[in-house]
Amino acid sequence: MAELFDEIQTLASRYPERKSAVIPALRLAQEHYGHLPPEALREVALALGTTPAYCRGIASFYDMFHLAPVGEHIIDVCTNASCALIGAARVLEAFEHELGITAGETTPDGRITLRSAECLGGCGRGTVVSIDERYREPVEPEDVPALVEELRRG
Amino acid sequence: MAKAKRPLLVLAGAERGDLRALEDYRRVGGYASLEQARRLGPGATLEEIKKASLRGRGGAGFPMGQKASFLPSPEQAKSPIYLVVNADESEPGAFKDREIINRVPHRLIEGIQIAALAIGAERCFVYVRGEYLSEYEVFSAALAEAEAAGLVSVPILVHRGAGAYICGEETALLESLEGKRGQPRSKPPFPALIGLYDSPSLINNVETIATVPKIIELGGAAYSKIGVKDSTGTRVFSLSGDVVRGGNYELPHGAAFRELIYDCGGGIADGRKLKAIIPGGSSSPVLPADQIDLSMDFDSIQKAGSFLGSASVIVIDERACMVQLALRIGQFYMNESCGKCTPCREGTRWIEMILRKIEEGRASRAELDLLVDVCDRVLGKCLCALGDSDAMAVASYVKHFRAEFEAHIDRGGCPLGEASSLAGVRSPVDEIYRGRVGQEAAL
Numbered sequence: 001m002a003e004l005f006d007e008i009q010t011l012a013s014r015y016p017e018r019k020s021a022v023i024p025a026l027r028l029a030q031e032h033y034g035h036l037p038p039e040a041l042r043e044v045a046l047a048l049g050t051t052p053a054y055c056r057g058i059a060s061f062y063d064m065f066h067l068a069p070v071g072e073h074i075i076d077v078c079t080n081a082s083c084a085l086i087g088a089a090r091v092l093e094a095f096e097h098e099l100g101i102t103a104g105e106t107t108p109d110g111r112i113t114l115r116s117a118e119c120l121g122g123c124g125r126g127t128v129v130s131i132d133e134r135y136r137e138p139v140e141p142e143d144v145p146a147l148v149e150e151l152r153r154g
Numbered sequence: 155m156a157k158a159k160r161p162l163l164v165l166a167g168a169e170r171g172d173l174r175a176l177e178d179y180r181r182v183g184g185y186a187s188l189e190q191a192r193r194l195g196p197g198a199t200l201e202e203i204k205k206a207s208l209r210g211r212g213g214a215g216f217p218m219g220q221k222a223s224f225l226p227s228p229e230q231a232k233s234p235i236y237l238v239v240n241a242d243e244s245e246p247g248a249f250k251d252r253e254i255i256n257r258v259p260h261r262l263i264e265g266i267q268i269a270a271l272a273i274g275a276e277r278c279f280v281y282v283r284g285e286y287l288s289e290y291e292v293f294s295a296a297l298a299e300a301e302a303a304g305l306v307s308v309p310i311l312v313h314r315g316a317g318a319y320i321c322g323e324e325t326a327l328l329e330s331l332e333g334k335r336g337q338p339r340s341k342p343p344f345p346a347l348i349g350l351y352d353s354p355s356l357i358n359n360v361e362t363i364a365t366v367p368k369i370i371e372l373g374g375a376a377y378s379k380i381g382v383k384d385s386t387g388t389r390v391f392s393l394s395g396d397v398v399r400g401g402n403y404e405l406p407h408g409a410a411f412r413e414l415i416y417d418c419g420g421g422i423a424d425g426r427k428l429k430a431i432i433p434g435g436s437s438s439p440v441l442p443a444d445q446i447d448l449s450m451d452f453d454s455i456q457k458a459g460s461f462l463g464s465a466s467v468i469v470i471d472e473r474a475c476m477v478q479l480a481l482r483i484g485q486f487y488m489n490e491s492c493g494k495c496t497p498c499r500e501g502t503r504w505i506e507m508i509l510r511k512i513e514e515g516r517a518s519r520a521e522l523d524l525l526v527d528v529c530d531r532v533l534g535k536c537l538c539a540l541g542d543s544d545a546m547a548v549a550s551y552v553k554h555f556r557a558e559f560e561a562h563i564d565r566g567g568c569p570l571g572e573a574s575s576l577a578g579v580r581s582p583v584d585e586i587y588r589g590r591v592g593q594e595a596a597l
Binding site for chain 1: 245247283317319331332351436489
């Protein structure tokens with residue numbers, strides 16, 4: 001993908017050392033492919049002058065990169081201390097009920113992945129839910145059907 | 155009854171609405187401190203920061219002026235000096251940096267420019283937590299406006315992380331910014347001499363840097379009179395957990411937990427009793443309810459056996475099972491251990507495994523002793539504080555609530571059962587054990 005190659009060159013030129021662009025470059029590749037299959041890692045490696053193995057090592061370290069396929073939409077429900085105290089478990093269960101899957105799974109149609117998440121940084125307005133990297137806060141169990149409906153329609 | 159309104163410093167001017175537009179920030183005197191710093195010059199500007207005794211707001215509490223003084227002067231330095239702003243806020247309980255970026259992004263930009271001038275930095279980097287997409291956008295928009303207005307003389311590059319708690323540790327952050335896995339470096343050498351791209355680097359938290367404009371405005375000496383001795387100035391306290399009005403509240407150091415939790419936060423709902431307080435995010439040892447009148451400053455909290463950390467106060471009421479809470483926190487550290495140091499990589503897993511057995515009623519009394527022993531074997535044996543955080547936090551739950559742990563063991567399960575506010579809580583670790591979506595099976 002020549003376009004991706006060029007975009008990565010632009011990213012790399014912003015940093016004193018090109019390798020610094022590996023995270024933004026992988027993010028860009030993930031946007032193109034949906035996740036990071038071997039060909040995406042090869043393209044990023046080629047564009048930055050490093051190896052696919054190096055890129056794989058980076059991608060496996062950071063939570064926001066996916067080496068295997070995920071749903072078109074990702075719902076992350078914070079279940080860390082502050083949200084846990086005020087009922088994050090009920091919110092996660094409400095999503096499971098609504099989607100018919102268990103946290104950690106993707107709906108059979110491949111549309112929606114549900115995960116529990118570490119602290120998302122909205123502790124005072126919990127339970128915090130991040131849907132496709134956009135925060136919804138606070139979310140109560142009764143808000144869940146509408147949130148899922150919004151994703152299914154969109 | 156709320157006390158008289160205290161003046162805000164970091165969030166000043168944003169009482170009635172966010173100050174995202176340059177025009178709005180200008181209206182409350184924005185960027186006047188930057189002009190003042192330019193008149194003062196680097197030496198006198200740094201002197202004001204030192205006089206203010208500004209301690210780092212990220213967690214460690216190291217004085218910013220002292221850290222800056224470890225840097226070589228621009229004339230002595232063999233390579234460019236860099237300023238790195240740590241906006242990788244990920245400590246469970248902390249959400250203040252996010253609020254500062256959202257409400258007063260220009261104060262952060264102004265602080266960056268003043269700090270860069272004070273240390274002779276050639277370039278600035280802001281490492282924003284990957285999950286903070288909206289904040290990245292808000293900050294980038296404010297930066298573009300400030301640049302267009304000619305206010306940014308030292309270039310600022312905004313870099314987004316990709317989801318790793320450990321990158322909040324300053325040397326892991328540098329590694330990540332250099333395009334590597336975010337694994338902490340061995341210190342020394344300290345980043346002041348060999349930091350980003352092997353150049354002298356100053357790394358400070360968002361709130362620390364956003365405090366700098368007010369220090370220049372008030373003068374370092376006047377600033378140091380706010381708060382208490384060795385904990386000067388105000389703090390943006392993140393209040394969460396079992397409290398009516400969670401949120402960020404800026405108070406001077408030295409205010410008591412009671413003022414934050416009851417006056418600002420409206421106390422605990424339905425008249426329930428306070429059980430415990432986490433004073434500085436999940437890393438800090440838990441304090442029992444009788445510490446409610448303790449002063450929130452670095453020294454007082456340290457004397458009580460914990461630390462103020464990132465000033466992220468988590469309120470725990472009587473419904474919580476402390477074993478479940480310790481387990482959830484233990485799962486977090488296990489999940490976030492970078493794997494570089496063996497005591498942390500293995501120890502966090504042992505801690506999680508034993509806590510899980512206790513919570514499920516499958517452990518013996520000897521395993522409770524083993525838990526404390528494992529904590530002791532992690533503490534102080536790694537390159538960074540991640541393993542220490544797990545060990546200290548978990549050991550504090552056992553110390554203050556040992557009877558609850560023993561009751562789990564003796565009764566063969568959680569005495570609170572479904573009545574616990576944490577009943578049914580899960581963590582990403584549960585999913586990783588099963589092979590998480592988007593990742594190949596890890597364990």
